[in-house]
Amino acid sequence: MNDVAAHSQAVTRRYTLHYPEHPARQDDPHYVDFEHYRSTRIGTARCVVGQHRGDYTECSSGDTNVGLELHHAHVEFALQNGVALAWLEKDYPGISDPAMVGAWVESAANLVFICERHHRGHGGVHVASASDYEAEKYVKGLIT
Numbered sequence: 001m002n003d004v005a006a007h008s009q010a011v012t013r014r015y016t017l018h019y020p021e022h023p024a025r026q027d028d029p030h031y032v033d034f035e036h037y038r039s040t041r042i043g044t045a046r047c048v049v050g051q052h053r054g055d056y057t058e059c060s061s062g063d064t065n066v067g068l069e070l071h072h073a074h075v076e077f078a079l080q081n082g083v084a085l086a087w088l089e090k091d092y093p094g095i096s097d098p099a100m101v102g103a104w105v106e107s108a109a110n111l112v113f114i115c116e117r118h119h120r121g122h123g124g125v126h127v128a129s130a131s132d133y134e135a136e137k138y139v140k141g142l143i144t
Contacts, residue, residue: 013129020082028077030106037111038070045113052137060117068113071125072105080105 025031045065050056056063074091075083080101089096095104104110120126123136123143136142 011129011132018082019078022078022081025077028102028106030102033103034070034106034111037106037108041113042068047115047118048112049114049118049137058117058123058140059115060121061115065113067116069116069119071112071114071119072110073112074110075101075105077105 028034042065045068046063047056047059047061047068048071050059050061050063061067075088083101085096085098085101088101092104092109095101114125116124118124118136122128123133125133128136128143132143
């Protein structure tokens, strides 16, 4: 059996997202909850990827809370009106009431702090595929 030598490979992914109608962020009645969560926890927050690794060397924030961003971990704000509540209910019991989805989207159950690199950078959750982002937690220097 032959080993494959280490190598780099360019990856391009292209697809279309179909966003449901949703309120403008400034009109969101639950945005105050998002801001409260952020403001009361930012002082002790660290990037969730660095925390997972126990190593912040690839975090743009290092081992600090400077420049951390709050990420909707499971359901993005703009997608809340398209959520299939029965599917969400399986993982988050008690959220089958359509009137409660907006509040849940802006709650601790759906929010994590993450550095800019792991949020919106090349290896970020909003850029890399789900499998590559997950692998990045365990493979140093995977995505550049």
